Structure formats: C-alpha cells, structure tokens
Amino acid sequence: MELKLRCIDCGRETGPVVTYRCECGGLLEVSLDLKELKEVVSRELFDTRLNMGKFPYQSGVWRFRELVHPLLNDFEIVSRPEGNTNLYHHKALANFTGIEKILLKHEGENPTGSFKDRGMTVGISEANRLGMRVVGCASTGNTSASLASYAGLSNMKSIVFIPEGKIAFGKLSQALAYGARVLQINGNFDDAMSLVQEASERLGIYLLNSINPFRIQGQKTIIFELIQQLNWKPPDWIVVPAGNLGNTSAFGKAIYELKKLRLIEKTPRIAAIQAEGANPFYRLWKNKLKELKPLKKPETIATAIRIGNPVSWKRALRAIELTDGVVEQVTDQEIMDAKAIVDSSGIGCEPASAASVAGARKLLENGIIEKDDVVVCIITGHILKDPDSTINYHLSRLDNVKPRFANMPVKIEPNINLVKRYL
Ligand SMILES: *Cc1c(COP(=O)(O)O)cnc(C)c1O
Ligand SMILES: [Zn+2]
Numbered sequence: 001m002e003l004k005l006r007c008i009d010c011g012r013e014t015g016p017v018v019t020y021r022c023e024c025g026g027l028l029e030v031s032l033d034l035k036e037l038k039e040v041v042s043r044e045l046f047d048t049r050l051n052m053g054k055f056p057y058q059s060g061v062w063r064f065r066e067l068v069h070p071l072l073n074d075f076e077i078v079s080r081p082e083g084n085t086n087l088y089h090h091k092a093l094a095n096f097t098g099i100e101k102i103l104l105k106h107e108g109e110n111p112t113g114s115f116k117d118r119g120m121t122v123g124i125s126e127a128n129r130l131g132m133r134v135v136g137c138a139s140t141g142n143t144s145a146s147l148a149s150y151a152g153l154s155n156m157k158s159i160v161f162i163p164e165g166k167i168a169f170g171k172l173s174q175a176l177a178y179g180a181r182v183l184q185i186n187g188n189f190d191d192a193m194s195l196v197q198e199a200s201e202r203l204g205i206y207l208l209n210s211i212n213p214f215r216i217q218g219q220k221t222i223i224f225e226l227i228q229q230l231n232w233k234p235p236d237w238i239v240v241p242a243g244n245l246g247n248t249s250a251f252g253k254a255i256y257e258l259k260k261l262r263l264i265e266k267t268p269r270i271a272a273i274q275a276e277g278a279n280p281f282y283r284l285w286k287n288k289l290k291e292l293k294p295l296k297k298p299e300t301i302a303t304a305i306r307i308g309n310p311v312s313w314k315r316a317l318r319a320i321e322l323t324d325g326v327v328e329q330v331t332d333q334e335i336m337d338a339k340a341i342v343d344s345s346g347i348g349c350e351p352a353s354a355a356s357v358a359g360a361r362k363l364l365e366n367g368i369i370e371k372d373d374v375v376v377c378i379i380t381g382h383i384l385k386d387p388d389s390t391i392n393y394h395l396s397r398l399d400n401v402k403p404r405f406a407n408m409p410v411k412i413e414p415n416i417n418l419v420k421r422y423l
Pocket of ligand 1: 242305
C-alpha cells in the first residue's frame with residue numbers, strides 16, 4: 001500500500017518522512033492510492049470489525065486503518081482506544097432548533113474528552129514509527145490534554161505551548177496530570193504556534209499541531225464512523241464548530257474519499273460554524289475574499305475556537321466548496337443558550353461544541369437547512385472540560401451573556417415544607 005505526503009498548493013509529493021510543510025510553504029496532506037484501496041475496502045469489511053474486540057479494530061479510528069494510515073504495523077499503533085462515540089436525539093433539541101431529525105454525535109466521549117484523540121492516536125503512532133522521542137504542540141487546551149495522554153501511554157516526552165489568558169480548567173489540569181512539560185507563552189495562540197514550529201525545526205520535537213497531516217487522517221474517522229452508524233446513508237447536513245479548521249478540512253477529505261471509493265453515493269453538506277468574535281473564515285467565505293485575513297484579537301467564551309489565524313483555511317475552503325457547504329457565525333449568547341439546552345437534555349458539552357447546535361438553529365431560521373433534513377451536529381468536547389463557563393452562566397456571572405435558561409441553586413433552611421415548594 002502506498003502513502004505519500006502531497007503539497008496542497010503545488011502538488012509536489014514526498015514519502016512519509018518528518019516534515020510538515022512543502023518547500024513552497026504549502027501545507028501537506030496524506031495522499032492514498034484510492035484506486036488500489038477501492039479493491040481492498042468495503043462497507044462489509046468495516047462492519048465485520050465492529051464487534052470483533054480485536055486490537056486495533058475496537059478503536060473507531062483503526063477500524064478504518066486502510067483509509068487512515070495503511071503503513072502501520074499493529075505494534076506501532078498507540079490506541080486507548082478512541083472513537084465509538086454515540087449519536088443522541090432529544091425532543092428538546094428538535095424544539096430548540098426546529099429540526100425534527102437532529103442528531104448529536106458526541107466526540108466528548110473520546111478517552112480524554114474531545115475529538116482530538118482521533119487525530120492524536122494517528123499522530124503519535126506515526127511518531128512511534130518514525131522513532132521520535134519528544135512530541136509537542138501549541139494548544140488552547142484539548143490538543144494538549146490529548147497529546148499528554150498519548151505521549152504518557154507510549155513513554156514519549158511531551159511539551160505543550162499554551163497562550164496567556166484564559167485556559168479552560170479541565171484541559172490544563174489534564175495536560176499537567178498526564179505529565180506534559182507545559183510552557184505558558186507571554187503571547188496569544190498564534191505566538192505559541194510560531195514558537196512551537198520553530199522548536200520543531202531546531203530542537204527535533206515532533207510537531208502534533210493540526211498542520212500535522214496525520215492528525216487530519218484520524219479526524220476523518222468522525223465522518224466514517226457517523227456514516228457507518230447511519231447504515232452508510234449520509235445525513236443531509238454535518239454541522240461542525242470551526243476554529244483552526246482541522247475538522248472542517250478532515251471532513252471534506254473524508255467525504256471526497258468515501259465518494260471516490262463508492263462507499264457512499266450522496267454528498268452530505270458541511271456547515272462550519274464560527275464564533276462571531278473569532279470569525280476570519282466566516283468573513284472569507286461570506287465576502288468571497290481571495291486570502292484569509294487573520295484577526296489580531298479573537299474573542300469568545302468558546303476558548304476551543306478562539307482562533308484568529310486558522311492554519312487550515314485553504315483545505316477547509318475546499319471542503320466547503322466540494323460539499324456545497326456553508327459557513328455561519330454565532331454569538332456567545334447563542335452558543336451558551338444552545339449549550340444550556342444540550343446540557344439540560346442530559347447530554348452536555350463544552351461551549352465550543354454548542355456552536356454546532358446554535359449554528360444549525362440559525363441555518364434553519366435563514367432557510368438554508370430545512371426542517372425535515374437529517375442534520376448531525378458534532379459535539380466536539382465534554383461538559384467537564386470547562387466547568388467555569390457552565391457555573392458562571394447559571395449564576396449569571398458572564399459579562400456579555402444573559403442566562404436565559406439559568407438553573408440557579410437555591411439556599412433554604414433545613415425545613416421539609418420549603419423542599420416541597422421547590423419540587
Ligand atoms: C479543537 C476544538 C475545536 C476546533 O476544531 P478545529 O478543527 O480547530 O476547527 C472545537 N471544539 C473543541 C472542543 C475542540 O477541542
Ligand atoms: Zn508545495
């Protein structure tokens with residue numbers, strides 16, 4: 001089986017060696033021989049592996065190994081295992097969004113609580129194959145939690161660059177606990193990103209930021225798995241929160257490959273949802289700009305998508321065009337209201353994840369999504385990742401967000417009649 005790294009700008013190809021960018025500066029992507037793979041993979045192959053319980057197929061990533069990283073041997077794979085996340089429906093979500101057939105795919109059910117594990121298992125396994133001993137990333141949180149865990153599992157050193165300012169508590173605590181060396185940079189996310197890139201070039205650290213093409217390979221399996229869960233019948237829409245645009249890119253690549261391999265017929269449409277205060281991709285798409293204009297000071301309560309200069313915008317734009325998709329933006333108010341509904345449905349998510357549900361609602365309002373469409377919203381992270389934002393919402397402590405669905409705790413005297421009143 002063949003695997004090449006191909007430049008998304010000039011098309012130049014190299015073998016899978018330690019490199020992140022083409023000589024021309026373009027990002028690389030993993031390119032597989034789809035003609036050859038077409039003879040090998042089938043719906044049946046992936047379905048048979050579903051309940052095999054055999055390493056590495058119990059993973060929702062490695063079940064699709066031919067489409068992820070066909071070169072790896074079993075002993076090189078580092079898996080917890082990841083994926084196998086559930087699809088949820090709840091009447092309250094249908095009522096809130098106006099979409100009857102809305103489903104939530106909960107990527108917060110991954111081992112470290114976010115979809116980042118799907119990319120990290122592939123990235124760390126590739127680092128393993130290459131014989132790298134130190135891995136690193138710049139991260140606003142979930143990537144570092146995931147990196148630290150997988151590095152710990154495979155006895156690699158991990159080093160994490162985080163920007164100054166608010167980092168959600170759950171995520172930072174994970175990175176520290178799993179044993180990463182955490183460097184807090186006096187600067188924003190983009191500064192942390194530049195520094196980690198320099199460190200990877202000069203200090204031999206294997207870079208596992210989203211520009212690493214193997215992470216994208218793993219994130220494709222969100223789509224593979226969700227379409228398999230729907231008996232290989234794609235939904236009309238897949239709605240995803242969009243920050244650095246790794247997922248949006250991965251989803252486009254996944255759909256392209258599934259079509260080429262004749263594993264699906266219909267093309268599901270991608271809707272990428274940005275936070276209004278961190279919306280450079282939305283502006284690019286809405287105004288049909290030729291180049292992405294970075295935002296200096298991105299601001300949103302949804303820290304996981306608070307990104308001013310998303311590296312993967314070209315690949316993401318291609319994904320939107322390929323699937324006849326759209327880009328939408330939502331306010332922090334809309335995000336936190338949607339989160340309150342997801343949470344009180346018993347499902348729960350971190351703020352960035354709720355952007356998908358808020359976005360779906362808006363797209364229905366705007367007549368883009370129709371009420372009979374099958375819509376899958378990707379819930380990207382677990383509710384416990386960012387407990388502060390949840391508490392502050394319900395206690396009405398957020399500056400720019402009104403808690404429309406607040407659930408305030410009530411103080412009472414120890415008296416049964418008072419309990420009765422609150423029943
Ligand atoms: C990383 C992350 C995102 C953003 O995904 P991109 O691929 O960078 O667009 C959204 N939500 C959560 C919870 C994340 O961890
Ligand atoms: Zn190039």
